[in-house]
Amino acid sequence: MADAVNLVYKDIERKKPSSFFLINAYSVSLTEKMVNYRKLLQNNDRNLIDGKSIVILLNRFRKSKVRFSQIRGVDFTREILKTFPTQKSIFLLGSSIENLKRLMEIFKNEYPNLEISGTFSPPYEIEWLSYIDSAIDQIEKARACLVLVSLGTPKQDFVAREIAARLNIVTVSIGAAFDFISLNVPECPKWMQSIGLEWFFRLMMEPRRLWRRYLIESPKIIKLFIVKRI
Secondary structure, three states: OOOHHHHHHHHHOOOOEEEEEOOHHHHHHHHHOOOHHHHHHHHOOOOEEOOOOHHHHHHHOOOOOOOOOOOOHHHHHHHHHHHHHOOEEEEEEEHHHHHHHHHHHHHHHHOOOOOOEEOOOHHHHEEEEEOHHHHHHHHHHHOEEEEEEOOOHHHHHHHHHHHHHHOOOOOEEEHHHHHHHHOOOOOOOHHHHHHHOOOHHHHOOHHHHHHHHHHHHHOOHHHHHHHHOO
């Protein structure tokens, strides 16, 4: 975790445009049917493993002395918020206006030295190309050096990469971290995380929204590892 956070800060200092993607089983499964998404991930050099199942499969099937470990999106986000340099600022992209306001209040209490230079809540379920110019304009005016993007997979990764490329800054795709931090969505208990059942907990919390992701799409990763040895 610390190495990944430090890499974010190094990229900021070097003014290296980069996008940190947090990859899980659902992300990988989508690459089978979305060629553009597969190319996006393949051409990115800042991919972090968010999914427990990927860690298990990599350590099982990859012939490497390196042992892979999980970096949960919300934990990664909290560590950045806690250690972010006081001379620089962060821009928040995603979630609802109400939730962003709630986050700002939480950040004031928990991270008093953190500077949030702006927020942007995009229209719900609207194609990202329709608002990307407006978002980039606000980020540029805010002079942020890091953008936390919470728009869901795979949209957030396309948006994060576009912002990084056009503004020469660092972006991090953080999944549902905003919802967890604001307590808008319950976070999985530690004991369930440790045995790889976070997916089951999230499915129980939001079955109508997540049933397809966890019961149909994510299991496809097993085939990809065993048959294609990705």
